[in-house]
Amino acid sequence: MTVIPIRRVTGADVADVVASADFAVLPVGAIEWHGPHLPLGTDTILADGFADALDGGDWTAVRYPTVSLTAVPGQTRHYPGTVAVRPDTMVDYLSQVLLGIARNGFRRVLVLNAHDANMSTARAAMEWVSGELPVSILLANWFQLVPWTETAEILGPGPARGHGGAFETAGVLAFDPETVRLDGVDDLPPRPRLQTADHVLVESHPAPWQGWSGRLSMVTQDGADEIRRRAERQLHALVAEWLARPEPESPTTGVPGPHELERPATRGRRENG
Secondary structure, X not given: OEEEEHHHOOOOOHHHHHHHOOEEEEEEOOOOOOOOOOOOOHHHHHHHHHHHOOOOOOOEEEEOOOEOOOOOOHHHHXXXXXXXXXXXXXXXXXXXXXXXXXXXXXXXXXXXXXXXOHHHHHHHHHXXXXXXXXXXXEEEEHHHOOOHHHHHHHHOOOOOOOOOOHHHHHHHHHHOHHHOOOXXXXXXXXXXXXXXXXXOOOOOOOOOOOOOOEOHHHOOHHHHHHHHHHHHHHHHHHHHHHHOOOOOOOOOOOOOOHHHOOOOOOOOOOOOO
16 A cells, blocks of 8 residues: 655655554664674665665555654774764663654554664563553564574675675675675685574674674575565565554553452451450
């Protein structure tokens, strides 16, 4: 169907637009160093690109402006061009934005994220807002739409998923090839990942590290286009499955009030005087 930019909706039409829409879209990116070969707006380009890719689906969506200045890891915070927002500030800000969108009447909000550090702040904000109003908030991270196994199938064996690495570079190449500079940038293989179990590992400077790492020699235009196709297809499937779910009830539905809570039994109290 269509994606409607909220900035073009008049005050006279906003109620009808909200009523006719299936969900609102909030793209979230970053302004962050990704190495000498990628633009500072890498994550914002990806968030914008996948938001645009929602057009043509079997739904009507209202798109809010992309949030581009966000929390950034300590690993890249000191590199040129990066703008970093404190994580606690980001949680507060996203909470207010999501609450404002929900108060406009949207019962579903898609947070379309392209920056790894937004996962925790967006999740915290989503949890808070879902307790304030009846709303279903879906966090879709573009880098999770294509599994690691499929990345190897497309780009070849080897580490491709590092910050500014082959996978992320391929994503930007598919949407905005003029911003990518692969010539003259040598491979910078990342440190091997821990393999025992799923985990979150934060290190200040995980050498080898130049604010990015990866084997850029793996990137091809055909591979980039295939990654984009698969991610867009998976995004459409995810949104369709989400929309098939019933809308949420009020967060207080079924919750007993203080007068309804079971009181503990009294001991040593006489019934009559």
